[in-house]
Amino acid sequence: MIPKKRADGIFPYISTAAYAERLADAVENTCAEVGVTPPPREAIIEGLASALGDTEIKKLTASQRGKKVLAPNVYRTVQTGEDKVLLLSCDVHGAGIAPWDLNDRTAGAWTPPNEGAMGRVRELVAAEFAVERADKDAKLAEMERDARRRSGDDEPHAAAALAAADDKHRAALKVAREARRDWDRLLSSLGNRRPRPLVQPAERDGRPVAAFVLAPQPQEVAVHLQRYAVENLRRVGRRRGYDLVESLVASGQLSRGMCVLQQWRIQQPDEQVTKLWRMVAVTANNRALARLDIYGVRAEHLVTGMPQSLWPMPNENSDPPLLLLNLREILNRISFTLNAARAGEDAGQELPANRAAKITTVPTDIVIGCSDPAALEHVLRTLNVDDHLRGIQPYDEDARLIALWAILVDAYVTDRQLVPALSDAFPGARAADQLDVDGVRAALTANGPLDPLAPLLPLEEVPAPAALRDIAIRSITALIFPALPEASATTGRRQVRDTGPYWPIVRGALQEPAWSQIRTKAAMARTRLWSAAVAQLFLQRGNILSATGLFGVSDVKEGARQDPRSVRTLILKAEAGDAAAWSALVDRIVPNLIHAPEPLITPGQGSEAGNLRKGVRRSPSSAVAALKMAFTLGAPTVTRDLLIAFAKTILAHPDAYSAPQPPDGTTPLCYGEQSWNPENRTPIVPGMVLVPDSEGSPTAFVVDKAWFDETFPPDMPHVSNAAEDEEDGYDEEDSQHHGRTENIIPESRMRAAETVAADPRAQLTDLRRELPARIEVVAGMYEHAVQSADALLADFETARQLRIRLEEQPLSADQRIEWMERLTKARSAAEASVAALQQVEGVILQL
Numbered sequence: 001m002i003p004k005k006r007a008d009g010i011f012p013y014i015s016t017a018a019y020a021e022r023l024a025d026a027v028e029n030t031c032a033e034v035g036v037t038p039p040p041r042e043a044i045i046e047g048l049a050s051a052l053g054d055t056e057i058k059k060l061t062a063s064q065r066g067k068k069v070l071a072p073n074v075y076r077t078v079q080t081g082e083d084k085v086l087l088l089s090c091d092v093h094g095a096g097i098a099p100w101d102l103n104d105r106t107a108g109a110w111t112p113p114n115e116g117a118m119g120r121v122r123e124l125v126a127a128e129f130a131v132e133r134a135d136k137d138a139k140l141a142e143m144e145r146d147a148r149r150r151s152g153d154d155e156p157h158a159a160a161a162l163a164a165a166d167d168k169h170r171a172a173l174k175v176a177r178e179a180r181r182d183w184d185r186l187l188s189s190l191g192n193r194r195p196r197p198l199v200q201p202a203e204r205d206g207r208p209v210a211a212f213v214l215a216p217q218p219q220e221v222a223v224h225l226q227r228y229a230v231e232n233l234r235r236v237g238r239r240r241g242y243d244l245v246e247s248l249v250a251s252g253q254l255s256r257g258m259c260v261l262q263q264w265r266i267q268q269p270d271e272q273v274t275k276l277w278r279m280v281a282v283t284a285n286n287r288a289l290a291r292l293d294i295y296g297v298r299a300e301h302l303v304t305g306m307p308q309s310l311w312p313m314p315n316e317n318s319d320p321p322l323l324l325l326n327l328r329e330i331l332n333r334i335s336f337t338l339n340a341a342r343a344g345e346d347a348g349q350e351l352p353a354n355r356a357a358k359i360t361t362v363p364t365d366i367v368i369g370c371s372d373p374a375a376l377e378h379v380l381r382t383l384n385v386d387d388h389l390r391g392i393q394p395y396d397e398d399a400r401l402i403a404l405w406a407i408l409v410d411a412y413v414t415d416r417q418l419v420p421a422l423s424d425a426f427p428g429a430r431a432a433d434q435l436d437v438d439g440v441r442a443a444l445t446a447n448g449p450l451d452p453l454a455p456l457l458p459l460e461e462v463p464a465p466a467a468l469r470d471i472a473i474r475s476i477t478a479l480i481f482p483a484l485p486e487a488s489a490t491t492g493r494r495q496v497r498d499t500g501p502y503w504p505i506v507r508g509a510l511q512e513p514a515w516s517q518i519r520t521k522a523a524m525a526r527t528r529l530w531s532a533a534v535a536q537l538f539l540q541r542g543n544i545l546s547a548t549g550l551f552g553v554s555d556v557k558e559g560a561r562q563d564p565r566s567v568r569t570l571i572l573k574a575e576a577g578d579a580a581a582w583s584a585l586v587d588r589i590v591p592n593l594i595h596a597p598e599p600l601i602t603p604g605q606g607s608e609a610g611n612l613r614k615g616v617r618r619s620p621s622s623a624v625a626a627l628k629m630a631f632t633l634g635a636p637t638v639t640r641d642l643l644i645a646f647a648k649t650i651l652a653h654p655d656a657y658s659a660p661q662p663p664d665g666t667t668p669l670c671y672g673e674q675s676w677n678p679e680n681r682t683p684i685v686p687g688m689v690l691v692p693d694s695e696g697s698p699t700a701f702v703v704d705k706a707w708f709d710e711t712f713p714p715d716m717p718h719v720s721n722a723a724e725d726e727e728d729g730y731d732e733e734d735s736q737h738h739g740r741t742e743n744i745i746p747e748s749r750m751r752a753a754e755t756v757a758a759d760p761r762a763q764l765t766d767l768r769r770e771l772p773a774r775i776e777v778v779a780g781m782y783e784h785a786v787q788s789a790d791a792l793l794a795d796f797e798t799a800r801q802l803r804i805r806l807e808e809q810p811l812s813a814d815q816r817i818e819w820m821e822r823l824t825k826a827r828s829a830a831e832a833s834v835a836a837l838q839q840v841e842g843v844i845l846q847l
Contacts, residue, residue: 009339011353011360012053012093014328019057020049026061026068027088027368030075036086036369039211040204043261047211047277048088048366050327051096056361060090075368080379081414086210086369089256091361092279093331095295097259097288098303100280101197101229102377104384108398109232110196111539112446116657117195118221120186125220127183134176141169177679185683188597189659191540194228201373202263208373212280216265216273219304226300230289236396237286244290252358253291257284260367260380264303276325278303279366282380291359295334296352306330311337375438377447382410398544401532404510405476406445408529411509412479412502413441421502422456425478426471427564431455444475446536459787461566465655469537470567473591476533480526481551482506483559503559518557527551531594538595538654540687545603546594549621563587567651574631575644576771582631585647590624592650597687598670598704614672615705618714626712637694638711645696646703649689656686662700672706778837785830 006013024044031038038044049057062071070088078085101110111117145165151158198215201208217225237244259279266274281288292299301307305323311333312318324330341353349355370376385403412418418440423432432455439452450468453475461467482502499507499515506512510529512522531547551560563570563584570588573581593600601623602615630638662668671691673681682704690698691707701707803810810816 007336007339007343009335009342010357011335011338012056013335014050014093014331015052015054015057017045019054020045022061022068023049023052023057026070029067030070031086031369033069034077034084034086034369036077036084036371037207037209037373038369039261039367040202040209043202043211043263043277044368046327047261047263047279048368050277051093051279051331052090053093053361056091060088080382082372083375083379084371085367085376085379087258087365088368089363089365092259092364092366093335094291094356094359094362095297095302095334096327096331097257097279097281097291097362097364098299099230099233099285099289100260100262100282100384101225102199102381102384103229103233103285104381104403105236105285105396105399106229106232107402108396108541109193109228111191111193111541112196112536113198113215114195114539117190117539120190121194121224122218122221124183124186124190125224127179127186128224130179131176131183134172134179138169138172138176141165141172145169181683185685188683189685189687191538191597193541194225197225199262199377201376208376210367210370210373210376211261211263211277212377213263214265216267218267222264222266222304223300226303230299233285233289236399237289240286244286245293248287248290248359249294249355250358253284253287253362255284256363256365257287258282258365258367258380258383260376266304274305274325276303276305276327278327279364282367282384287362291356291362294352294356294359295338297334302330306333378438378441381406381447397528398532398535401529401544402445402536404529405533408479408506408509409441409444411505413437415505417501417505418479421479421482422475424483425474425562426456428458428566429456430459440475444472444479444533450537458566458569460783461568466651467567469654470588470651472537473534473588474562476530477560477562480506480530480533481555481560483561484557515557518553520553523551523553523556524548526556534591535595538591540595540597540654542594542596542599542601543603546599546601546620547590548603549619550590550624571644571648574647575640577640579632582643583628586624586628589647589650590620592653593623593708594620596650596653597685598682598702600703600705600708602705615709616714618709622714623708623712626714630712639694639696641696642692642694645692645698646689649692649698653687653689656688659684659686660688660690660698660702662690663698664700666700668700668702670704670706671701672704674701 024041027044027048028038028041039048052060060070060074061068063069074090075086075088078087145162145168148158148162148165197217199212200215202211202213203209258281260282262278262280264276264278266276268274289299292302297306301310305325307320308322308324309318309320311324311330313333313336324333338353338356341351342357367376367380370379385406409418412421418437419432419435422435422440423429426432434455436452439448442448443450443452450465450472451463453468453471454463456471456475457463457467479502482500482505484500484503485498487497497515503515506526507515510525512518512525527547527550528544530551531544534547535541535544563581565573565581565584567585567588570581570585574585590601598614601620604617604619604622631640631643660668668684668688668690670682670684684702688702691701691703693699802808
């Protein structure tokens with residue numbers, strides 16, 4: 001509550017509710033004239049007008065034919081591709097804008113929105129409170145013990161009291177250690193990051209409007225996430241070459257930032273939801289945070305509720321539990337306090353009242369309309385990326401690569417080549433022509449769920465999380481390393497290489513040299529881009545350099561050729577003994593090996609010495625080659641059952657919601673930490689997998705790099721074939737960086753000599769193990785054939801009905817005869833295969 005006699009000064013007081021209503025009318029009428037969708041009316045009143053001075057709204061509005069509109073000189077439209085955004089230019093209270101959680105400079109500090117991870121955040125917050133209480137109890141117990149020691153009393157009961165105090169202190173320390181360990185375990189389960197708050201377009205009458213809303217959050221979780229966002233924003237800001245706070249104090253804010261209206265939904269203990277509209281900085285996030293520091297305002301208080309005790313009014317009793325939710329009241333209290341402080345006799349230059357003198361208001365562009373509100377988040381992300389990539393401030397490598405990946409996907413969308421590129425990469429997709437471009441773009445950039453990628457799955461594949469993640473990784477690979485058309489036969493004349501429709505898009509977005517000038521440097525840059533793009537799909541994020549060497553120059557120049565089969569098919573083929581399928585399956589699980597709670601593939605660079613080091617130093621390509629060769633080398637400790645079980649669990653680990661539990665009920669332990677001190681052992685968290693035994697059954701140990709390097713050592717014998725390397729386009733310069741074909745041994749190179757007779761009993765055992773998987777493969781093929789025949793019948797029936805409706809001429813007799821002959825051959829082959837299956841049924845009875 002503001003006193004009737006307000007302290008005069010330079011800090012503005014917020015306009016009244018009547019002027020806020022006039023501004024809302026003016027915004028809605030102007031948006032109708034321009035042809036864009038405005039924000040909700042309550043957002044304009046509570047989030048925008050509540051941060052403008054009492055004279056500012058008068059400058060913004062005008063009357064036109066009896067209705068309120070915005071003055072012509074205070075708004076402008078910005079065209080971004082096919083979308084149009086309406087911006088309002090005005091001066092906003094210096095403490096009225098909060099930093100945006102979605103700032104792209106801190107993209108690497110967040111994981112994709114996930115309900116399961118958000119539940120762990122709630123547990124993490126509770127664990128933080130438990131750690132604080134345990135530390136406080138331990139400190140009090142220590143003070144009590146020290147007081148007993150200083151008493152110097154020789155009475156018998158004094159010694160007993162000292163011993164009791166000492167026992168109490170040790171027990172308190174034990175509780176504090178256990179609380180800290182629980183907190184570490186929860187933090188590790190989140191990948192030492194936090195899930196990004198889920199932002200959705202605000203809705204009015206079921207239609208999206210030009211504002212955002214956050215998913216409901218408990219008060220303590222909202223405060224925790226806002227503090228985490230501010231902490232990471234400060235971290236990236238430390239690389240600036242000057243002090244931003246002191247710059248704002250000395251010179252004020254010289255350039256405009258951009259803001260958007262966003263609603264926080266805070267769940268109260270009584271299950272009621274408090275809705276708070278605020279302005280968040282799309283650009284100039286660091287300046288917004290620096291202004292709050294100068295004012296002495298914490299960002300979490302601005303967006304979740306300001307404690308009344310921090311900004312009390314004269315003759316007002318302090319009530320610490322009371323939270324101020326109305327932005328108008330918060331800013332008026334700040335202005336009143338600072339104006340009164342400037343008028344006081346003891347107003348020093350270091351007080352916020354004087355330090356904030358040049359940022360009492362700041363020039364800002366505010367989003368008040370959009371032609372496509374559903375795409376507003378993407379538009380603002382693009383503006384945020386452009387503002388930073390073209391800036392002069394340092395950019396974290398992870399965040400820069402994530403921004404470049406978003407630019408590359410946008411380039412495919414702009415050229416209308418995203419759907420064709422994915423259709424070419426997935427020839428067996430069930431409905432590639434039904435892809436939702438916006439949904440696919442959000443999925444590939446980790447800004448939305450992976451469900452829009454389901455049309456790329458084959459008909460026999462269930463849209464499970466692991467299958468969708470595999471589709472996303474293959475899509476990223478296809479877009480970064482697009483396949484080129486086959487080169488024409490070489491002649492003596494110089495030819496221009498046809499790079500196809502997709503390669504120029506990648507070259508333009510990444511600003512690479514011409515195709516003929518591609519060298520190792522470009523291959524390494526694209527590999528890092530691929531690694532950063534893939535890392536966004538995982539909760540546990542490994543080092544992006546762990547993919548070094550997995551792609552080479554030929555992958556950039558000719559495209560990374562991927563096996564078109566699904567993961568389910570590859571597993572069945574590998575169970576049936578297909579070494580080529582296992583090699584392709586290893587390529588699919590490489591990202592899972594990198595991005596795990598216990599990474600199995602690391603960069604293999606720098607100093608890795610130390611008592612707590614696991615495994616050995618090795619390059620990523622060495623780890624991949626050893627895992628591929630283990631399938632056919634026939635080592636006694638590495639069976640195919642072990643390999644298949646390992647691959648299945650690794651593929652499923654990112655979706656685990658609970659820590660692994662051994663079958664015998666014992667406490668799991670990392671394989672390489674058996675001799676470690678229990679206090680130094682790694683907490684067992686969701687996403688870890690248990691070591692399989694030779695029969696594929698889980699054991700009591702957790703897979704880590706020590707087990708991986710011991711099971712698949714870097715000195716595993718292998719054979720190279722220089723002739724095939726040369727045929728694949730190898731040269732001496734590329735051999736060190738061509739990871740997709742380096743040290744990969746085809747099936748023909750892995751067989752034993754034909755002169756060595758196989759053991760019939762061992763051969764029978766192997767066949768009995770492989771035959772069930774081969775039955776599954778054949779059943780899957782027949783299921784796919786039946787579905788394809790049904791789809792073919794439906795297409796022909798549709799074509800027949802359309803021909804009759806349009807009264808078109810029938811096809812020529814020759815064309816119809818040709819098609820019928822091909823179908824007759826296919827039907828004859830199917831009938832012959834049925835006879836073969838009947839013979840197999842008879843043979844099964846004799847096994």
